[in-house]
Amino acid sequence: MLSKFALTFFRMSVVIAIKNAAATAIQALYQQNFTADDVSVNITKPEFEGEYTVVVFSFTKFSRLKPEETGKQLGEYLLAHYPALFTGFNVVKGFLNLQIQDQYWIQYLQTAHSNKTVGQQPANGRKVMVEYSSPNTNKPLHLGHLRNNFLGYSVAEIYKANGFEVIKANLVNDRGIHICKSMLAWQMFSHGETPQSSGIKGDHLVGDFYVHFEKVLRDQAEPIISRVLDGNLKDFEGAEKDKIEKLHNATHKPEVQADKEKLAKVQDEIKELSRNKTEIMQQAKIMLQQWEAGNPEVRALWATMNGWVYEGFNKTYQRLGIDFDKMYYESNTYLLGKDLVEEGLRKGVLFRKEDNSVWIDLTADGLDEKLLLRGDGTSVYMTQDLGTARLKYDDYHMEESLYVVADEQNYHFKVLKLILQKLQEPCADGIYHLSYGMVELPHGRMKSREGTVVDADDLIEEMVKTAAEQTEELGKTKGFSEEELRELYETIGLGAMKFFLLKVDPKKKMVFNPEESIDLHGFTGPFIQYSYARIKSILREFSTADLEELTGYSHNTALLPMEKELIMLCEQFNAILLEAQREMSPAVIANYAFLLAQTFNSFYAKKEEGKYIYSVRDAENEDKKKLRLQIAILTANTIKQSLKFMGIAVPERM
RNA sequence: GGACCGGUAGCUCAGCUGGAUAGAGCAGCUGCCUUCUAAGCAGCAGGUCAUUGGUUCGAAUCCAAUCCGGUUCACCA
Secondary structure (H helix, E strand, C coil): CCCHHHHHHHHHHHHHHHHHHHHHHHHHCCCCCCCHHHCEEEEEECCCCCEEECHHHHHHHHHHHHHHHHHHHHHHHHHHHHCCCCCEEEECCCCEEEEEEEHHHHHHHHCCCCCCCCCCCCCCCCCCEECCCCCCCCCEEHHHHHHHHHHHHHHHHHHHHHCCEEEEEEEECCCCCCHHHHHCCCCCCCCCHHHHHHHHHHHHHHHHHHHHHHHHHHHHHHHHHHHHHCCCCCCHHHHHHHHHHHHHCCCCCCHHHHHHHHHHHHHHHHHHHHHHHHHHHHHHHHHHHHHHHHHHHHHHHHHHHHHCCCCHHHHHHHHCCCCEEEEHHHHHHCCCHHHHHHHHHHCCCEEEEECCCCCECHHHCCCEEEEEEEECCCCCCCHHHHHHHHHHHHHHCCCCCEEEEHHHHHHHHHHHHHHHHHCCCHHHEEEEEECCCEEEEECCCCCCCCCCCHHHHHHHHHHHHHHHHHHHHHHCCCCCHHHHHHHHHHHHHHHHHHHHHHCCCCCCCCCCCCCCCCCCCCCCCHHHHHHHHHHHHCCCCCCCCHCCCCCCCCCCCCHHHHHHHHHHHHHHHHHHHHHHHCCCCHHHHHHHHHHEEEEHHHHCCCCCCCEEECHHHHCCCCHHHHHHHHHHHHHHHHHHHHHHCCCCCCCCCC
């Protein structure tokens, strides 16, 4: 039995127990003020004896002894004062390798194996909002949204696991010029087509009209652009004419022509101005004004088409297993923020220029001046976001507010937080931009104009199909009903996709090759799912009664290496979840789940002299059988929970 | 030009709050189904951790400079 002392440590995880013990030892041995955080503890390298290693180099300045001597003193102290925790030690150079009592691991196993929600911490009374997904309603979801959705969902689940109350929020960009483009194209070219009449999913139908708009726009812009390049500026007048003239002249300057990048930039600007001059673009702008003025016809069309899109999005969300607690719509929030600006002016944080526009000066913080209200009193993106930040806080009073948004908006969020801090908004300090890298194709970014955008629904369908093909190829469909197979393929296909997008550190950009389908072998979701299913298959060898009477065995023989290794790994789960939350990175869990599955697979297959030495069913005695059953159950539960926090389901058989 | 991010095996990535001989997966090569599920296991091969300098007992990890790639610096969202 463990001492009361050791039991206290037991609840904190063994690494923390070791750190505390080591810090206490340093204080006692060398009369130094030393905290547990100053102790560096690593997992012992496999070539040395022991489970955890304390690095002692930094203690030598207190001990005034060689690292080896210091390690020996510390080891002896720990062994003498914590006999319930340590059973032995050895010192190699400055590394103190500690051997942990088997009883410690067994104790963890006994308590944890029956816990179906292992990893889940009790409520901590703190609240966090995670805003993610945030789609535009003019196009269907694509690969980039998938990374965003999976990331947001997973981080929210990780916070929940650590005891937070979480509000998953979705701020839908449901208004603006881009939606008017789809609407206008529908009016002009659809002949009244609807999702019902065409059989096309609503978000895709609306997206098709957006593409149609862009095509017409391109056709109309082309002659204007060539006229400008020829020096004919008849399409422009007034200030615009001056501007385009300047740009046109610039294209002939030798220094611009020599700098390809600069030339491309000037030409892009000419194109953009020309596109604005097209008839169809003018119409779209008129429609936007009508929308803002509340024109009933425009509003009705807008509501109808957005309705189609939501229907489509909801199908996709449902299939992905993504959900939200709170929806925000930009059509309701885009006017917010003006009162914040008024208050800012009164406080003297903001200032007004001659043309009546309102700005904040951030040059002291190494940034620029930032516009918050145009001269005509209308607001910009930033103003809206300021207002929405306050709205969210008024709604929930959360301590933390995460925004899952791609890293191209790093500057925006830096400025957003800074302005809120200067305005002394209570929400300011809790704002965190969970910035993630773009998903790129082998040849660079996805570009809608080049038609290289990977559609989310297509990709899901393809992955599920791949899962079906592989399952059939392996001849693993026996004993499943049609319905069960469909469900299995969803689980595997989505598992592969989610794991693929979550296994990489969020802040790094990543590459997706649409030519190769996502792998189902190696460091993948299906590998881990398979490992889980195999454990379940082992457990099916036993009756429910067998599985329920596992405690109370006497354990006299020492734990074998891989038995111990698996329990140790499982014991690290809580620490992993904390790290994943601190880093806001599901990748931490992905790596852990893979390691755990891989370790169990080795355990399962380990053979000596033709015998499976870790066999559960054919264990050498009843006690070992019970022990290994507990290990199998604990491992399965830990794998299942790990994947759950990544939004990935596990199959009982595959 | 300023700011920020990245550069680790052929490819995709871990490791980065300094610790022992830098790890996985894929691709390549060799073995293992008389097994509780081979979507697996065991092994071989593969490295100037972009470069240079510094900090120290110790640097892929921290600092500086340089090179390469990306993002951003709109009265767009």
